[in-house]
Amino acid sequence: MTAHQSHSSSHRAGVPGVRELSHTDAWTRLRSMVVGRIAFTLDGRLELFPVNYLVDHGTILFRTGVGSKLAASMERLAAVFEVDGYEAESGEAWSVVARGHLEPVLDTAGIVEASALPLFPWQAGEKAFFVRVVPEDVTGRQFPVAAPETWVTPFTGMRRASEE
Amino acid sequence: MTAHQSHSSSHRAGVPGVRELSHTDAWTRLRSMVVGRIAFTLDGRLELFPVNYLVDHGTILFRTGVGSKLAASMERLAAVFEVDGYEAESGEAWSVVARGHLEPVLDTAGIVEASALPLFPWQAGEKAFFVRVVPEDVTGRQFPVAAPETWVTPFTGMRRASEE
Numbered sequence: 001m002t003a004h005q006s007h008s009s010s011h012r013a014g015v016p017g018v019r020e021l022s023h024t025d026a027w028t029r030l031r032s033m034v035v036g037r038i039a040f041t042l043d044g045r046l047e048l049f050p051v052n053y054l055v056d057h058g059t060i061l062f063r064t065g066v067g068s069k070l071a072a073s074m075e076r077l078a079a080v081f082e083v084d085g086y087e088a089e090s091g092e093a094w095s096v097v098a099r100g101h102l103e104p105v106l107d108t109a110g111i112v113e114a115s116a117l118p119l120f121p122w123q124a125g126e127k128a129f130f131v132r133v134v135p136e137d138v139t140g141r142q143f144p145v146a147a148p149e150t151w152v153t154p155f156t157g158m159r160r161a162s163e164e
Numbered sequence: 165m166t167a168h169q170s171h172s173s174s175h176r177a178g179v180p181g182v183r184e185l186s187h188t189d190a191w192t193r194l195r196s197m198v199v200g201r202i203a204f205t206l207d208g209r210l211e212l213f214p215v216n217y218l219v220d221h222g223t224i225l226f227r228t229g230v231g232s233k234l235a236a237s238m239e240r241l242a243a244v245f246e247v248d249g250y251e252a253e254s255g256e257a258w259s260v261v262a263r264g265h266l267e268p269v270l271d272t273a274g275i276v277e278a279s280a281l282p283l284f285p286w287q288a289g290e291k292a293f294f295v296r297v298v299p300e301d302v303t304g305r306q307f308p309v310a311a312p313e314t315w316v317t318p319f320t321g322m323r324r325a326s327e328e
Contacts, residue, residue, distance in 0.1 A: 039203035048203045048244040080212040
């Protein structure tokens, strides 16, 4: 393990207020969302896209057209998929990360099955292909965020004169 | 240019309904958001995180603790930053991608200046460092999405019997 990998681990654990999600909870949240972001490196170029997805047979399934996502899937490239959300009630945010590799859905049975799923491309247009992220590792964490009123707005940092 | 890069280009242009955003519009949207996602590869491991950010001096500035984001910034690694949104009125979504490299804010003047900005970590806890994505390329696109009622919900795909 290199120093950087050690840094990477400390990033995820031991930070005050950060809770690791259970495996079950991470999957539940993964199933609860509609849009996530996928990253992979194709021909030395790092790509990062939002995709409309669906959890299917333990994989993250999405539609795509001819392009880098399809090309990356044909090469079974490593990919990371992330979804996050904010819970106003608890003032907490969460993020789930699935690491694995891309695979195209090429067999006729798989395409027929995938076509029957309620899965639509976020981006309209021809998206004739199905691609999966086959996750080897799914982790999640939940954490309190800075009070919403301190978030970035055009007026953040200003105080009302009468309160001073 | 390889076949894959050619695929990548065709992904972004010529797709029905997809409009490239102007440079100015892409930056305006980048400035309008609070949370984006950043991807980079550190020691062969692809990382993908949500971050609370602020556009500052033409860079994407965020806070971080000791971890992979800081380590990546010390190495000036290549990074991709993405923000997206959905406009209910127009039924369109958009995505802006900034490509560049990471840099830590190390000089005292820079740290003092950054500390005065209304920027808070999304994740609470100690986030003593400032890191920038210095973009070399910022692009954006807007596109119609499948009708919201066809999006993935527990009832998507079901029809009311009385309507059939």
